[in-house]
Amino acid sequence: MAALADSVENRHPGWPATLGPLRIPAGVLAVRPARLRDAGEWSRVRLRDREHLEEWEPTGIGPWADRNAFWSWPSQWAALRGLARRGQCLPFTITVDGKFAGQITVGNVIRAALRSAWIGYWVSSEIVRGGVATAAVALVTDHAFDVAGLHRLEATVRPENNASIRVLTKAGYRQEGLFERYLDVAGAWRDHLCFAVTKEETGDGLVSRLVASGRADLA
Numbered sequence: 001m002a003a004l005a006d007s008v009e010n011r012h013p014g015w016p017a018t019l020g021p022l023r024i025p026a027g028v029l030a031v032r033p034a035r036l037r038d039a040g041e042w043s044r045v046r047l048r049d050r051e052h053l054e055e056w057e058p059t060g061i062g063p064w065a066d067r068n069a070f071w072s073w074p075s076q077w078a079a080l081r082g083l084a085r086r087g088q089c090l091p092f093t094i095t096v097d098g099k100f101a102g103q104i105t106v107g108n109v110i111r112a113a114l115r116s117a118w119i120g121y122w123v124s125s126e127i128v129r130g131g132v133a134t135a136a137v138a139l140v141t142d143h144a145f146d147v148a149g150l151h152r153l154e155a156t157v158r159p160e161n162n163a164s165i166r167v168l169t170k171a172g173y174r175q176e177g178l179f180e181r182y183l184d185v186a187g188a189w190r191d192h193l194c195f196a197v198t199k200e201e202t203g204d205g206l207v208s209r210l211v212a213s214g215r216a217d218l219a
Contacts, residue, residue: 012087014148019092019139021219022207026130027097028219031104031139034080034091039073041100045124052125056161059184080105087111090148094136096127104136106144106153115151117144121167128163135216137171138206145199152199156182156192168195170215172206 020030046053046068060067083089090106102123109117119140123133137155144150155173157164169175173195181189203209210216 012085014143014150015084015090017090017143017147019143020135022135022139022210023217023219024131024135024215026101026127026132029101029132029135029139030095030098031092031136032095033084034077034093034103036074036077038077038093038100039070042073042103043068043070045100045102049125052128053122055186056158056164057122057185059187083107090117090140090144092136092140094121094123094132096130096132100124101127101132102136104140106140106148106150109148109150111149115149117150117153119144119153119155131215133164133167134170135207135210137167137173138210138216141171141197142202142205142207145202146205150199152196154194154196156194158185158190159193165193165195172202172209173197174201 016033018030018032021028023029047065050064050068054064066072080089080091084091088107088109090109092104093100094102094104102121104119104121106117106119119137121133121136123136141153144153154176155168156179157168159178174197176194176196179192179194182192183190207216211218
């Protein structure tokens with residue numbers, strides 16, 4: 001049985017996992033695997049925060065209300081879990097004080113000589129200024145470079161998205177360049193800035209930097 005467990009784990013290193021907790025201005029933050037029972041809170045927050053989220057996210061098929069309804073989560077969750085079990089994705093839910101606060105995902109995981117992936121996230125508008133996204137990015141980046149065995153993570157963000165640029169910069173990512181007409185967002189092809197970080201740049205870890213700077217404490 002141990003050999004079987006090792007074989008299964010090796011197919012998707014780094015997932016599932018629970019990360020944290022960290023104490024930040026917004027509360028006690030943790031990151032855990034996305035769950036089927038997240039449907040209610042996921043839908044409630046997404047429907048409420050349409051104005052906060054839609055202008056930054058890839059254009060979807062169908063109305064926002066349908067794509068983010070309670071009944072649309074099971075298929076999305078199943079797809080994410082399937083990718084995670086194949087080692088192609090690490091899908092997590094962000095919680096603050098035990099409550100659903102957003103999502104953070106490491107996607108398009110490529111191993112072999114590249115060992116890279118992208119990282120993406122969104123956070124509830126109620127706690128967007130509490131250090132939540134920065135702490136979640138730091139936790140997941142450290143995890144990706146340690147247990148998940150990756151070497152490079154990148155994140156793309158529209159030049160107009162100052163809040164997300166601040167998140168990535170504070171977390172320890174550096175700007176690499178501009179991808180012109182990179183992604184269909186809010187109904188048009190949008191330029192995106194590329195931010196990235198490699199394992200060698202993180203030193204003792206991005207979480208350690210947050211703690212040393214006073215932006216977070218180990219809870």
